[in-house]
Amino acid sequence: MQSINWTELENAARKASTAAYAPYSNFQVGAALLTSDGQIFAGCNVENASYPLGNCAERTAVYAARVQGGMTHIEAICIYTPTEKATSPCGACRQVLNEFGPTMVVRMICDSDEVLETTIDHLLPFGFGPKNLQEAKETRDARAAVSP
Ligand SMILES: O=c1ccn([C@H]2C[C@H](O)[C@@H](CO)O2)c(=O)[nH]1
Numbered sequence: 187m188q189s190i191n192w193t194e195l196e197n198a199a200r201k202a203s204t205a206a207y208a209p210y211s212n213f214q215v216g217a218a219l220l221t222s223d224g225q226i227f228a229g230c231n232v233e234n235a236s237y238p239l240g241n242c243a244e245r246t247a248v249y250a251a252r253v254q255g256g257m258t259h260i261e262a263i264c265i266y267t268p269t270e271k272a273t274s275p276c277g278a279c280r281q282v283l284n285e286f287g288p289t290m291v292v293r294m295i296c297d298s299d300e301v302l303e304t305t306i307d308h309l310l311p312f313g314f315g316p317k318n319l320q321e322a323k324e325t326r327d328a329r330a331a332v333s334p
């Protein structure tokens with residue numbers, strides 16, 4: 187595993203927050219992730235007049251990484267929120283991040299010195315992911331082999 191340049195990720199996350207489209211919440215979030223091949227991709231939250239359709243910064247970063255770089259594995263993500271306390275990603279983002287690396291390091295930064303750091307499998311215990319579907323397929327295949 188490569189060493190993680192947190193300064194670069196933190197700067198990218200803060201910068202991305204300035205691109206946020208958050209006229210409803212006024213909560214401008216930025217995220218920056220590091221892929222296993224060493225690329226950095228950033229995202230911001232993009233809200234919508236139809237409130238539930240807004241997208242979080244973390245998922246925007248994942249989708250940007252996928253379309254711009256064909257990312258398959260994320261090693262680390264830094265999330266900046268404009269708060270005094272470091273803030274955890276929402277459940278939907280935990281699920282989407284888990285798809286691309288359960289061991290991913292998640293660092294949360296804010297406007298104070300507080301920094302929180304953990305991994306996605308701590309944020310999403312007993313998570314559902316690609317392995318579950320793979321296991322289900324193997325079970326189906328094994329049963330079909332016994333009684334086709
Ligand atoms: O980790 C988080 C938490 C919230 N938001 C966004 C969603 C919404 O646009 C706004 C308020 O919830 O902040 C993120 O982008 N990431």
Ligand SMILES: [Zn+2]
Nearest residue numbers: 242275276279
């Ligand atoms: Zn989210």
